[in-house]
Amino acid sequence: xxxxxxxxxxxxxxxxxxxxxxxxxxxxxxxxxxxxxxxxxxxxxxxxxxxxxxxxxxxxxxxxxxxxxxxxxxxxxxxxxxxxxxxxxxxxxx
Amino acid sequence: xxxxxxxxxxxxxxxxxxxxxxxxxxxxxxxxxxxxxxxxxxxxxxxxxxxxxxxxxxxxxxxxxxxxxxxxxxxxxxxxxxxxxxxxxxxxxx
Amino acid sequence: xxxxxxxxxxxxxxxxxxxxxxxxxxxxxxxxxxxxxxxxxxxxxxxxxxxxxxxxxxxxxxxxxxxxxxxxxxxxxxxxxxxxxxxxxxxxxx
Amino acid sequence: xxxxxxxxxxxxxxxxxxxxxxxxxxxxxxxxxxxxxxxxxxxxxxxxxxxxxxxxxxxxxxxxxxxxxxxxxxxxxxxxxxxxxxxxxxxxxx
Amino acid sequence: xxxxxxxxxxxxxxxxxxxxxxxxxxxxxxxxxxxxxxxxxxxxxxxxxxxxxxxxxxxxxxxxxxxxxxxxxxxxxxxxxxxxxxxxxxxxxx
Amino acid sequence: xxxxxxxxxxxxxxxxxxxxxxxxxxxxxxxxxxxxxxxxxxxxxxxxxxxxxxxxxxxxxxxxxxxxxxxxxxxxxxxxxxxxxxxxxxxxxx
Amino acid sequence: xxxxxxxxxxxxxxxxxxxxxxxxxxxxxxxxxxxxxxxxxxxxxxxxxxxxxxxxxxxxxxxxxxxxxxxxxxxxxxxxxxxxxxxxxxxxxx
Numbered sequence: 001x002x003x004x005x006x007x008x009x010x011x012x013x014x015x016x017x018x019x020x021x022x023x024x025x026x027x028x029x030x031x032x033x034x035x036x037x038x039x040x041x042x043x044x045x046x047x048x049x050x051x052x053x054x055x056x057x058x059x060x061x062x063x064x065x066x067x068x069x070x071x072x073x074x075x076x077x078x079x080x081x082x083x084x085x086x087x088x089x090x091x092x093x094x
Numbered sequence: 095x096x097x098x099x100x101x102x103x104x105x106x107x108x109x110x111x112x113x114x115x116x117x118x119x120x121x122x123x124x125x126x127x128x129x130x131x132x133x134x135x136x137x138x139x140x141x142x143x144x145x146x147x148x149x150x151x152x153x154x155x156x157x158x159x160x161x162x163x164x165x166x167x168x169x170x171x172x173x174x175x176x177x178x179x180x181x182x183x184x185x186x187x188x
Numbered sequence: 189x190x191x192x193x194x195x196x197x198x199x200x201x202x203x204x205x206x207x208x209x210x211x212x213x214x215x216x217x218x219x220x221x222x223x224x225x226x227x228x229x230x231x232x233x234x235x236x237x238x239x240x241x242x243x244x245x246x247x248x249x250x251x252x253x254x255x256x257x258x259x260x261x262x263x264x265x266x267x268x269x270x271x272x273x274x275x276x277x278x279x280x281x282x
Numbered sequence: 283x284x285x286x287x288x289x290x291x292x293x294x295x296x297x298x299x300x301x302x303x304x305x306x307x308x309x310x311x312x313x314x315x316x317x318x319x320x321x322x323x324x325x326x327x328x329x330x331x332x333x334x335x336x337x338x339x340x341x342x343x344x345x346x347x348x349x350x351x352x353x354x355x356x357x358x359x360x361x362x363x364x365x366x367x368x369x370x371x372x373x374x375x376x
Numbered sequence: 377x378x379x380x381x382x383x384x385x386x387x388x389x390x391x392x393x394x395x396x397x398x399x400x401x402x403x404x405x406x407x408x409x410x411x412x413x414x415x416x417x418x419x420x421x422x423x424x425x426x427x428x429x430x431x432x433x434x435x436x437x438x439x440x441x442x443x444x445x446x447x448x449x450x451x452x453x454x455x456x457x458x459x460x461x462x463x464x465x466x467x468x469x470x
Numbered sequence: 471x472x473x474x475x476x477x478x479x480x481x482x483x484x485x486x487x488x489x490x491x492x493x494x495x496x497x498x499x500x501x502x503x504x505x506x507x508x509x510x511x512x513x514x515x516x517x518x519x520x521x522x523x524x525x526x527x528x529x530x531x532x533x534x535x536x537x538x539x540x541x542x543x544x545x546x547x548x549x550x551x552x553x554x555x556x557x558x559x560x561x562x563x564x
Numbered sequence: 565x566x567x568x569x570x571x572x573x574x575x576x577x578x579x580x581x582x583x584x585x586x587x588x589x590x591x592x593x594x595x596x597x598x599x600x601x602x603x604x605x606x607x608x609x610x611x612x613x614x615x616x617x618x619x620x621x622x623x624x625x626x627x628x629x630x631x632x633x634x635x636x637x638x639x640x641x642x643x644x645x646x647x648x649x650x651x652x653x654x655x656x657x658x
Contacts, residue, residue, distance in 0.1 A: 378563070378564045379561040379562070379564070380561055380562045380564055381560065381561040382527045382528070382556070382559055382560065382561060382562070383527065383557075385560055385561065417561075420527060423516075423518075423524060425519045425520065426518070426520055427522050427524065448505075448537055448538070450505060450535050450561070459535070459560040459561060
């Protein structure tokens, strides 16, 4: 089962860093505020008012930082994904 | 009786998954938060400010995920449908 | 006495289905939430920022579904009409 | 003393129908919700972002229906007028 | 000391009609709701998104009606002026 | 240490008129509502959607009136400045 | 680990001036209201509706003043950064 996001939307699998660099496990509340994820699929691009569609700046497999709390959680089978608009993606981690 | 949605609107028949994979029937409140549906009909497209109409990215029969709580419920005969703007459709499930 | 709506506006005569398919008469509160009507007259079209006017997608005599609670009620003689922007019209019933 | 409205604005003289068709005089509160008037003067037109000015769809002497509560009341001498944006005018009564 | 308003702004000197036609002096609260003034200076015009600047429709010396409560009061020496955007000017009194 | 404002922003040094024309010193609260200042630096101009940048209408050394309460206070060394968008500048005092 | 911001976004490392010019250490609450930072990375530019991308006015290594409270804090390894839209950057300190 696969997802094809529309327009300027991207499907992201959140990365929850359960263990910090010092080896301390974070409590559940902290985990929820994830703002990092791996892009799974990207939409066809943003549609401009002049009719051209501009490809998104992120690609599948990119690790991205996004605005915490943004997007919509969707569940497919056992997996949970996040559907974000590209405008909510802040930066690519390289 | 058939529906022809206008502009960037789509008619969706919600898919309520009453039985989970483990066979447990979900309570009514959970059912209400459906975010999956099958596209029944699509509008003529989004009208840009330069006068061109851009066909929608979804087609009839597509299974789609949409923003929970979005759209307007309409009843035709015994059937209930959801009328969404394409912007509320997040992704096509393939 | 006739109405000529302006721009992207349409005049609709609400269809209140007072009797359900099972023959039960609905109470007054339910009647109020009408979302179906017959188009009586349509405006000259939506004016785009480039100066062209785009004809509306609905025509007189169309039966339409609209966003419940949208529009403005107007009374002409003994008849009550609803003045809607085309954006509040969701779909044409065929 | 005359008024020349600017841009997309129109000057309207409200028509308060003090006597109903059955000859009953309406109370003051009902009179206040007027939504009918005669156009006295119209502005030079709506200015589009491409620099062209589009003449308004209403003309002096038109009887119009407008959004109740919209516009600004102005007084000139003993007469009270209503200054509306054309977008608040719903339809012309013919 | 003179004022040169920017863009679509105009400088107005409010006209407070302290004496009514019947010779009755209005109380202070009523005076405050002035909506009439004489244009003292006008800006260079409204800048459109295509880069052209459209001259304003009002000129110095025009007597205008404006949206009550709009604009910003400024004081220069002993004189008080009102700085309005042209959109808040409703009509020119001729 | 110098400031180069971006785009449509301007750096203003507020002029607080501590002494009125009659020689009375104003209390602190009145001083805070300053709406007059001297332009220290101006941005590169406003970027239009067609890609051209329009130079601002104000220049360094202009004395301007601005919307009271607008802008952001910034401190550089011992000096306090106000960073305003040009849209918040009402007029140039000549 | 590096960050590539998208579109009109910039990555900033906040400069907290813990010691004032008089040598007094500021309390923690005051430190939080930082509005100064060094640009670490800039996005590809702002996308206009005509499809062109306009390079940002700030560059890496610029010291900038930004709207206090704007942007999103992100943590990479042990370092904390601020992700701002260019519109929240007020001026470059030269």
